[in-house]
Amino acid sequence: MSLLSPALRRSPAAASTSVTAAGGADALPLRFAAVGRSFGTGPRARAVLRDIDLALAPGEVVALLGPSGCGKSTLLRGAAGLDTPTTGRVLIDDTPVRAYDERCAVAFQEPRLLPWRTLRANVALGLPAGTERRTGASRVQELLELVGLADQADLRPREVSGGMAQRTSLARALARRPGVLLLDEPFGALDALTRLKMQDLLLAVHRGSPTTVLLVTHDVDEALQLADRIVVLGRSGEDPAASVSQLVPVxxxxxxxxxxxxxxxxxxxxxxxxxVDAHRH
Known part of the structure; x- marks a missing residue:
């Protein structure tokens, strides 16, 4: 069942209040205001993004589509505070994003687990600094159960499948109860069947903890299954920088x-x- 009313899905920018998720987390609004990004300086400067205006409502799932190299991951990194726009601003809950912003969590295509730690210990790395030990242990156990890894919690990454490792990465990202969850092709390295299962898992996790989600993907089917809206980034004419070419409600x-x-x-x-020729795919 959709977490947003039809009216809110049509006008997500109008939502300024947070949505309280299960367990007390707050889904927060995310906004890109005239965001542009260039690399280099002077005549060698290369523009990647231009005038990105986009607002995500609390609890909304938005997928970013576009050709390789059009700046999808750059935009996502800006939302996490891992990159700084050349122009414009990125705001969470109407406050500018900070470096390594604790209101966000990121899961990448590679699980990026510490191989010498158990799955339980890897999930625990996502807990906010200063979390009380008993509270942290309870949260980690809750997440392991949520992603179906309670029975494998004491195994190490080399002892589990790629899908299990990716589930661990997702649980680690959720450990801090982020207001915004940023996913950079999180299932791109998985086989087709495991990817479908991970999509279903993400939907189940979102129902239990409906954070705001920005998902970068190359998979149109994945975007259609997961997103409330799909944002297509593209270039216009000779302009090398990408901007929003389509905003499609699903x-x-x-x-x-x-x-x-x-x-x-x-x-x-x-x-x-x-x-892409749709008749060939």
Whole structure:
């Protein structure tokens, strides 16, 4: 069932209050205000992003699509405070993002687990500094159960599958109860069946802890399954910098029917907008 009312999905920027998630976490609004990013200086400067205006409502899931190199991951890193825009601002709850902003958590394509630590200990690394020991242990156990790893908690990364490692990474990201969860192609390295299972898991996790989610993906089907809205980044004419070329609401409440005719038609339109022959995929 959708976490947002239809009116809120149509006008996410109008939502200024946080949504309280299960366990006391707050989903927070995220906003990109005229964000641009260039690398280098002077005549060698290379513009990657230009005039990105985008608002995510508390609890909303938004997917970023676009060709490789168009700045999707750069935009996500800006939301995490891991990169600084050249122009414009990124705000969480109407406050500028700080370096390594604690209101965010990030999960990457690679799980990036410490190989000498157990899965339990890797999840615990995501807890906020100063968390009381008993409270932290309870939170870690709760997350391990949420992602289905309670029975494997004392194994090390080399002893589990890629899907289990990615579930551990997701649990670690959720350990601090982030207001905004940033996912950079988190399932891109997994096989097709495991990727589908991870998509279902993310939906289940979001129902239990409905944080605001910004997801970078190259997979149109994944975006259609997970997102309330899809943002397509693209370049216009000779401009090397990408901007928002499409903002597409996804119909239907999650979980969605993967065989839906309506979604199939939207999939074809999105693929064509990305320069892909929809009839071959």
């Amino acid at each position: 119909p239907g409440a999650r979980p969605r029917d993967r065989g839906s005719v309506e979604l199939a038609a939207l999939r074809s339109r999105l693929l064509e907008s990305l320069g």
